Amino acid sequence: MNMKSIAKQAGVSLSTVSKAFSGSKEISEKTRQHVFDVAKQQGLFDTYSKNTFHKKVIGVICPELISDYYTAILTALNREIEAHNCIMNLSISNFKAERIEELFSYYSAYCNVDGVIVISARGDLKNPQLIPAVTLLSYGLYEGFDRISFDLYSSIEKAVFLLKELGHRNIAFCGEGLTLERLSSFEKAMRKAVLPIHSKWVRTSSKRFEAAGEEIVQAWLAEGALPTAIIAAYDYIAIGMIKTLKKNGIRIPEDVSIIGIDDIPLAPYLEKSLSSIRTHAEEICQKAVEIIVKKIDNQYYRSRQNIIIPTELIIRESIGPAPN
Secondary structure (H helix, E strand, O other): OOHHHHHHHHOOOHHHHHHHHHOOOOOOHHHHHHHHHHHHHOOOHHHHHOOOOOOEEEEEEEOOOOOHHHHHHHHHHHHHHHHOOEEEEEEEOOOOHHHHHHHHHHHHHHOOOOEEEEEOOEOOEEOOOOOOEEEEOOEOOEEOOEEEEEEHHHHHHHHHHHHHHOOOOOEEEEEEOOOHHHHHHHHHHHHHOOOOOOHHHEEEEOOOHHHHHHHHHHHHHHHOOOOOEEEEOOHHHHHHHHHHHHHOOOOOOOOOEEEEEEOOOOHHHOOOOOEEEEOOHHHHHHHHHHHHHHHHHOOOOOOOOEEEEEOEEEOOOOOOOOOO
C-alpha cells in the first residue's frame, strides 16, 4: 500500500496525491480533502502527512494583546491569512528585542513555518535563512526582510500646520516610552512650521494608555499652565487627557484642542469626537500577507520591498481656534 493505491482508489493521478500532501495550491481543497479521506480509509494518512501540513503556516510576532491597536492589526492579519488559505501562529514579544530574536529564530529554524511577520520591533534583526519575512511598523535594521510602515510624519505635519493656522503657538506632544519615533516626527514638523518646541510642552509619561494622559495633565495643572493644543502619541492618551481636563473644568476645544493618532473605533463617539490620524491597518495587513504568500509560492522570488502606506488626518470636534 502506497501513494499509487491512494491515487487509484481516489481516481486521481499520483501527482495529485503528492500535491495534496505537500500543500500545493495547484489542486482544490475539495480534491485535497478527497485524497485525505481515501488515505485515511487505507490507513496511510499518518504515513504521508507526518511531516507536512496541507495549509501554509505564517508565524506572527506581536508586542502585546492588551492594546486595541495591536488586536485590530492581528484581527486584520488573521482575516487576510485565512483568505489566502493559510493559518496564523501567534507569539508575543512584550516589546523585547531579545525575545523577538528568539522567537524569529524558533520560527525560521525549528518550527518550520512558511513565513514570519514581525510587528513593531525595535532593534536589529537578521534573516540568514531568507525565510519569507516581513516587518510591520518596525524601527531598526532588518536584513533579509521586506518592510512596511506608515507615513505618520506627513499627517503629523498637516496637524501641526492646521493648528498653526488656527492660531495655536503653544502646541504640546504627549507620549510614553514606546512612542519616541512619533515624538521625533512632531519635533521635525514643528521646526518646519517655525514654531517653538518648549520642553514644558513635550512630555513622556512613565505610564501607558489613558493613565499616561491623566498623569501629564495633572502635572501641568500642578504647574499652573496648559498648552492651547496637544498632539497625543495615540488616541488612548488623548482620551485620558480629555477626561482629566473635563474633570477640572477645561473645555475641549474652546480651551484646549486635542489630536490623537491611530483613529481607534471609539474616536468618533466621544462626547466631543476626537480628531485623529488614521493609519489604515487593513491596507498594511493586506500588503504584508500578499508579499509573504507570493514568496512562499515562489522560492526564487528574492527582491526586498520597503513600502510606505499613507496616513490621513481626520478632523472632528476636538480642535478649534486658539483661545484669545
